[in-house]
Amino acid sequence: MADAAGLLGWLEASSLSAAMRGSLWMYPIVEIVHITGFAILVGSVAMFDLRVLGFARALPVQALGRHLLPWALAALALIVPAGLMMFSAHPHDFASNKVFQLKLALIGAAGVNAALFHAGPWRDAGAWNEGVQAPPLARAQALLSLAIWLAVISCGRLLAYT
Template sequence: METLYWLEDSVVGMTVSSTEWGYPIILSLHAVGMAILVGVALMLLVRVLGFAPAIPVTAMAPYGRVVLGGFVLNLASGAALFCGNASELFFNWAFRIKIVLVFAGMALTWRLIRVCIRQTDDVAPTHRRLAGVAAATWVAAIISGRLIGYLS
């Protein structure tokens, strides 16, 4: 608990929790990062699932960097939000589930980017299943994130 209280008392934690604009600005950055990360990831996943067949799957490869950029923005803003309320969030089950789902979604999406998108335009059934699981993981992560405020 001392570490959690230390995080809350840090400059970042105090800025997020005790200033008028700290929380809204960081939360807005988190929302933008989520839109970039999950929006582009779902765009890639939906293409692998078979939508927009006129677009070559390999044409989606450069967007992997955009996904990574959204992840970095969300990681930084999420860490700041955590510092603002660490002693409560650490014990919140919705928060814990969200963190696991975000890292799982990122790993699944990144695997698809590496294995399927960068190698060939042929999409194997295995890749389609992987894309379906990754899309469901991202949706579940967003739902878990929304539940954080309602569960303690």
């Protein structure tokens, strides 16, 4: 616990933290980058999940996955650094905020759900690639994914009020 407090103190005293707090435009610009990245990530995930749920079955799910994955990864390249920069502005406040903690836990759950999907139903995606309903587990994971990401977005918005 002392190590975490020390790390948060070091981060709050950093020049990045001071710049994020001291500049009129830096925090809002970084937040716009973060939100743009989330829009791209969640948009990509939602399009894929909706396809798995049965929308646009004529579209090959494997081709859609190959198309959307680079967009999702590029979005992470925006989200993670921007999120760390915003966190650096008020690390003690964020670290102790229950909504922020829930947001991080939900992002972790989304990652676990995606990993389980790729280790499970996705291995047999050739059997339901086009024109065939995805297996029940794949559909359940897609629905869970959509729900988790909606909750992550909700937490992100609630951070402004908590």
